[in-house]
Amino acid sequence: MPVPILPPATWNSHMHCFDPKRYPFKATRAYTPQPAVLKDLIHNSKADNVMLVQATIEYGYTGLLEHLQQCRDLYPDKHVRGTIFWDPGNPGLKSLTESEFEKLHNAGVRSVRIHGSYGGSGDDISWVIQQFLDVASRCPLRKYNWSISAQLPLATWSAIADTISSHPDIKDIPIIADHNGSATPSDINTPKFTSLLHLLSSPNMYIKLGALHRRSNQISQMEHIIKAIANAAPDSILWGSDWPHCNAAVRGLTPTPPLEVDTDQELRHLRDWLSEEQWERMLVSNPERIFGTWGRR
DSSP states (O other): OOOOOOOTTOEEEEEOOBOTTTSOBOSSOSBOBOOBOHHHHHHHOOSSEEEEEOOTTBSSSHHHHHHHHHHHHHOTTSEEEEEEEOOTTOOGGGGOOHHHHHHHHHHTEEEEEEESSSSSOTTOHHHHHHHHHHHHHHSOHHHHTOEEEEEOOHHHHHHHHHHHHHOTTTTTSOEEEOGGGGOOGGGTTSHHHHHHHHHHTSTTEEEEEOOGGGTOSSGGGGHHHHHHHHHHOTTTEEEOOOBTOOOTTSBSSSOBOOOOOOHHHHHHHHHHHSOHHHHHIIIIIHHHHHHOOTTOO
């Protein structure tokens, strides 16, 4: 099957950029990827628009902001947005002034990310809910139409579903479940997956499909999961390749080569599994609604 042609204005909604010589990693970190610099990110994006995500291992968000500026300077035909990491162990975002948040927005930041695996406690339901509430109270999400992104176990998404959809401080904030909501092929028809599908029916919910290799060694086995999500919530689906495919399973401070991932094959499967309308919504309409282009504020 040929590589599917991506429609104009496609978004790749999850990519990372690592240039540790210029923007060092944290001294204490879970894993260490090899450099993945901006020119290689652009080459591998496969899309007109990109969401650049700050990883948990990055020391602060200087690298994110400067990469966003470099994209505007070097690749003016690309629309690039940024997702900034909410680091529970760093006062960072918690102490910013209104004018400093405005600078982040003008730089291209559109989402704040909670991570329950690296630097977080994703199995602790109280901790997770508190992170959502902290982000909602400390960051001007409504003022700038920002979202909250979160990488959490499927069981956690199920456990917090009622809070996400009903808490007055959260229910109107766009929420993005990263990496297929952590659902695997064996989760199909389980109560926790059914709960995720129900949550995705909430008008503020989105989910990033992609990086299927992180949920199954045989990505074709993700078919029923992806179809169930797309059929339940076609207005919620986004796509993100997760380039450069860090091998986070190898812990420590020694740079580790990335995983070998065939993104073209992933796109072939997704195009085969989704209807024409779902495909267009995932790549264009839905991400444009939540992230927008450079001309929108």
